Amino acid sequence: MAAPFSLVCCGQEKDSDKSVIVQFSNSNIKNADKLDFTMFKNTDENNPRKKSQRILVAESDRLSYVGCNFGEGSLKCNNLCKYYVGVLNKQTMKMEVHSAQLFNMQPSIPGETTVTAKSQDTTLSYREKVESLIEVFGTKKQKRALNSRRLNKVGSDTLHQAVTKAANTVIDQKGLEALQQEVAKTESQGDVALHLPPINKDADRPETVYLFEDLLSPVEFGALEEAGSTMAALTCEDLQKMRDGGCLSVVKVLEDMPTEDGEMRDKTFRCAYYLSLLLKLARHKNMTRKFAQEDGCPRIIQNKLLKTFTVETYKDGRVNNVVSASMRVKLAAYSLALLLHMAHMTADLTLLHRDLQITEARMIEVAKSMGLTLIRPPKGMAAKQELRDEHRRACLVLPLIKYDQLTERQKRKKMH
Template identity: 45%
Template structure:
């Protein structure tokens, strides 16, 4: 037999997926003898009603009915997608169709069970009515299963009560402030998963977050061609780029201070081009293009962005790359590390925060997780009149990790 391949076909009929059924009260002895009838809603113009279906089937003993709307519908239909595959063994081709599950329930006549004037019975759920039937007419095995389920329900209630009581005891014993501090520490640890490799035993700041862990030699070499535009940039071009906002503020500011030395100038230009690309990439949501940063971006850099800074997600029948919140935090950490190498291990976090469209608290959490000392930008050239800028400095010895500022403030209030 040839290697199996599959092809997605959608609905077998117009607006009608394949039907999968399951019976709530047992297993059929002769499923091949069953005949099903599907009833569709006449209102085909209504966006919701046009998809409503009622499935009916009859056996010698009982009639069954199921539907895909109302309070009794299976929740899995709204949370999951189902498919049916039909395989041709000779060609190895599988045709895949949309499917929908119907829960078939026996249609019981309530008049035969209890008198009409019993209002209490009329208010019971379907499960409760079935339990009454099992109590009255069920087999010994069904009755044992019913008793076991009821005992489990009682056990769950007792367990929930015990857990609630235990949580209250922990809060009383440890205190709300200590618990908030633990949560804050967990937040820092969660962020730490996405940081560049950190060498806590480094003897120099440049060895804490090594440049080779941010850009490999091959990636650094690939940046030579696109960064050439930065190497030869003129003040007039910088002014025009500032007006057009074609690059982030951090890069435009640093382009004004490129070194005169040819080697150092080329190095800084490559770093700024990659940092600008990282920030632009962080502003994307779902990556739909093969080369999202354009044809001028080297292939090895595009592959690095897709592999290291996106999450895979399944949507609408296909796999997509997503820049999730956690991936944006990772990009932010690498941007900060690269900015530290550019600016002699002290950088303006506020400018980077604005370029990446982050909240200050989020930026501070990431900076503190990277073991930076955060201070105000008072006294720096061009920032004397703005006291709200935050500086991040990487110096040895590395400070001990602490909870975020927001969590500390909440602790003081308590």
């Protein structure tokens, strides 16, 4: 009868402490004890994409083998599965379980490295193959055209090197932070149309111009069920806290919401929660994985916000999700489209630009880019209906309005 043994888990291990399982691509190694194994790691430990890169080398008297856990020669199963190795201690009869990673060892033959690299580089495109045929079998006219194209290519490469050198000189003189600030300022003044929601050009009703499914997919809308019930249970004190926290548009929609249609109320509550997240994100510079966790934000909504409204930047050895100036414009456009679905294709631009903390001119520019009709009541009615009539509103009416962008052009002086 076999002796009983117990399992001992070694816990979470670092990449450098993981056990190694190797397989040889050419054959099975009979005398594995005679191999000398050496592990090399990437020196850039601050880069999260490179700090786990490893190269394993096995040397024998006749041949050397090389394997790595990155690049084309690595095994994809390391990213899909976790492997563990059990080591039995015969004295204590306890089996220790260690995490492991797999390496595919390929023979490295001296003198054949350049041949292998050349064979990999011979994957030519269709145009390069045609050029090689012209070089051998082409007519004189075709060969002259080929030489002309190659000379132009050399000229463009020289220009690219000159531009790169000039850019490096500007960075050294002016500083990277100052250039990033200028880029952010220029980006904030960029084309608003690039950040609008998808538009349905064949729409026959206002509700189908900016489809609700493009703002919230059915799966994402279903994930907001619990959050919508939380919004439905808000008290007057909670609404006042939201008003003080910069969610005037959400409070306005909740106060004006009808009480008859139960299905419409449920949809409005879910959209109100999602809109509050967009307004909250617009007031942040960076977004972390802990964003809105205290409010019970579903993970699928967090991932949507990360992918749609943030830009990945690399700084101090970490990948940060930044809400740039262009992403704030995108947040304004998507918030406006969502607010139209919530308030019968009408939105209060004054409240929305205050919630997003952007200028009213920028908010109007977004509304004009979306083709909305701008409404501002006469000043004489302000005494009757207080300051609410001073708010500028936008309404989606078919056909959409195409505004003319008036740009001042300076006349060029004629040279005499």
